[in-house]
Amino acid sequence: MLNELKTVSYLHIADWIVLLLVLVATACAAAYGHFRLKISQPKDKLSALDYLLMGRQLTLPLFVATLVATWYGGIFGISEITFNYGIYNFVTQGLFWYVAYLIFAFFIADKIARYNSMTLPDLTGQMFGPKSAKISAIFTFFYITPVAYVLSLGMFLHMVFGISVLTGMILGTLFTCLYTAWGGFRSVVFSDLVQFFVMCSAVLLVAVFSVSVFGGIDFLKANLPASHFTLTGGNSWMSTFVWGFIALATLIDPSFYQRCFAAKSPLVVKRGVLISTGIWFVFDLCTTLGALYARAVLPQAQPGQAYFFYAIQLLPSGLRGLFVAGILSIILSTLNSFLFIASNTLSFDLLRKHFQNVILSNRIMIFAVGTISIMLAQLFHGSFKEIWLVLGSYFSACLLIPILMGYIYPGRISDKLFVCSSLISAVGMTVWYLAVPDEWLDKIAPFYIGVSISLIIILLYRSRHGRIESRIIDRQ
Secondary structure, three states: OOOOOOOOOOOOOHHHHHHHHHHHHHHHHHHHHHHHHHOOOOHOOOOOOHHHHHHHHHHHEEEEEHHHHOOOHHHHHHHHHHHOOOHHHHHHHHHHHHHHHHHHHHHHHHHOOOOOOOOOOHHHHHHHOHHHHHHHHHHHHHHOOOHHHHHHHHHHHHHHOOOOHHHHHHHHHHHHHHHHHHHHHHHHHHHHHEEEEEEHHHHHHHHHHHHHHHHOOHHHHOOOOHHHHHOOOOOOOHHHHHHHHHHHHHHHHHHHHHHHEOOOOHHHHHHHHHHHHHHHHHHHHHHHHHHHHHHHOOOOOOOOOOHHHHHHHHHHOOHEEEEEEEHHHHHHHHHHHHHHHHHHHHHHHHHHOOOOOHHHHHHHHHHHHHHHHHHHHHHHHHOOHHHHHHHHHHHHHHHHHHHHHHHHHHOOOOOOHHHHHHHHHHHHHHHHHOOOOHHHHHHHHHHHHHHHHHHHHHHHHHHHHHHHHHHHHHOO
């Protein structure tokens, strides 16, 4: 049996070389993005469209690479959930999301193309009105602020170099902010391309070596609790289905929308999402399988760190360095995208009128977002599940219903109705979260309260508004 380690300072020279090469490749990709940004337009004529969305020239291969890479930053959160609940992770972080991806590809992608938008709040403003854009921007900012991924990077540097998690968050976030601000969205995309190949190779290696060394399903069944092979992992069905509704946030996810706005055509979006879904399926199988072996082999490990410590002891020199680089790539590829989008939300959607140069303000805001993320990470006490549930629940419950209704019934949701629905939902969720006992929270999550309030407000308003319109028509 393997033992949990305190550090990975024993990495061989081959491992450090591989890790260094990946970091150099990432830096070179970001530099290439900066170079492409400079030659795309003269510096004095550089537009926000070119900086924020690559001038809407994102091709299918780049679309797939950046979308897949961006979607997996919380590898330690995956380890935590799988370690504690087994294949429940694949259900809540995989299956539910595949359904959302397919809905997006077949029903949402074409609708987005009707709007010439730059960001999700910009799209919301075009659909509903200026106040809706501001409310959407506020919810988007807190949802997309990369709290979990800053924490993941701090944990990674702590495990590799032995520095404190806080110091790791500060140093790692500073590095990411520097190369993200350098070349705009191009630097994000080209660095994601490098990280895409490294991260996919890393998790595949762990899955293959695990089965080869320890055997297949019989080994896992003999060394894991029976609940780890149930769909709910011992959780209630109500709490399980919360993740299903949170997965529907994909239909309004800012990182999804950014790539759609940047794509060359709606066909690129549809094909890209479908290809990405197949890659995500394989990726989820590998990470869930690897984390199950980690629980079986290192049952006393810290849940969030078990997968990492297990893999670095399982793999030989050289490949161990590739795995470490893969974990770093998983984190950085999401962190840089979320930093960029959150800074866009501040500089473009919320504070545009206060800055003459949106690009300069965006670069400044990237560092501000990094600082805010570090501060928020302290409030959640290192729990990835809590971070995802709280931030994901508010964003999904308050925005999902009105935006989807706007797609289904264009022009039927007013600016005022959107704002009232979103704000009252948020208040209702907060009151429920603070006022009810913990046993009630386990049975009825705040998300259900928020989405129910949102749906009721919109339906009641539309019902009353429809009757008023009918009376006016009758009188005429």
